[in-house]
Amino acid sequence: MTRRWLTVLCWVLSGLLVWAGIVKALNPAAFAENIMGFRLVPWSIAVGLALYLPWLELMTALALLLPRWRAGALLITAMLFTGFALLWAITWGRGIDVTCGCFGGGGSSSAIWSLARAVVLAAGAWFLWSAEMRIREFRR
Amino acid sequence: MNAVRIPLLRCVAGVLLLALVPALLSAWLHPRKPSWERTGEVALSTVAGWADVLWIDARPATAYSEAHVPGALNLPSGAWESHIETVLIAWAPERRVVVYCDGHSCRASHEVAARMRTELGLENVHVLTGGWDAWRQAGREVVK
Known part of the structure; x- marks a missing residue:
């Protein structure tokens, strides 16, 4: 993959994270309720995640646009999406009907669809991270 | 390889810490x-010990008509005006009000409970943890 393509794909990923981050940062109370729907964490943890995760997504999106920060941002993005994929796999396995809240708008998509989306995004982010690392190694 | 890893981890830590500022x-x-x-x-389990409970079903009318908690009155948040009179007739100061919706992820019960507290000035208004899902999973009686 060329550096130019990597840059373009990082911009796309950044846009996705900005979208996901903004809708959640605008209403952390609603996002905390969404997190509770997964029945994995107590309310206080859900509140902490609802306040922190949207800003982590927005800061990561910003870092993806800065070449020096890109590798770290890609690593965070890949880990975030992997975490979401694991979460959706558990949710699907437990047969829980839950509102996603991932990209706002109520997100009434099914767990299997959300899992598939998270797996694709995680695979894409890991691929971009490995490409970025290869380019960095090559330049040294 | 170490030369690559150290700045990488520094970048990760930097982003994680920077996100903490707006979060706080x-x-x-x-x-x-x-x-x-x-x-x-x-x-x-707490509600089970209460003597006189006014159950409010905040789910849509279709879900309510399929099955609901015995004695529950339907008060969807979107049909407040048309349903509130029935609720007020059934309400009494000594009765505790418990509102429920589908489950953990729905917000209708919180919205209805909040309106009952703020617009009607009722104090003894609670939201059932886990909502209708919790009721069914506990194997409680339902009315169809």
Whole structure:
């Protein structure tokens, strides 16, 4: 993959994270309720995640646009999406009907669809991270 | 390889820490910040010990007509005006009000409970933790 393509794909990923981050940062109370729907964490943890995760997504999106920060941002993005994929796999396995809240708008998509989306995004982010690392190694 | 790893970890730590700043500001200043205490929620096991409960079903009328808690009155948040009179007739100062919706992820019960507290000035209004899902999973009686 060329550096130019990597840059373009990082911009796309950044846009996705900005979208996901903004809708959640605008209403952390609603996002905390969404997190509770997964029945994995107590309310206080859900509140902490609802306040922190949207800003982590927005800061990561910003870092993806800065070449020096890109590798770290890609690593965070890949880990975030992997975490979401694991979460959706558990949710699907437990047969829980839950509102996603991932990209706002109520997100009434099914767990299997959300899992598939998270797996694709995680695979894409890991691929971009490995490409970025290869380019960095090559330049040294 | 070490030369690559150190700045990489520094970048990761930097982004993680930078995100903490607006997150803390949100926790302090955001108009829609969630409360650290989940106020007004009550577990089914607690409600079981209450003598006189006015059950409010905040789900849509279609879900209510399929099955609901015995004695529950339907009060969907979107049909407040047309249903509130029935609720007020059934309400009495000594009765505790428990509102429920589908489950953990729905917000209708919180919305209806909040309106009952703020618009009607009722004090003994609670939200059932886990909502209708919790009721069914406990194997309680339902009315169809």
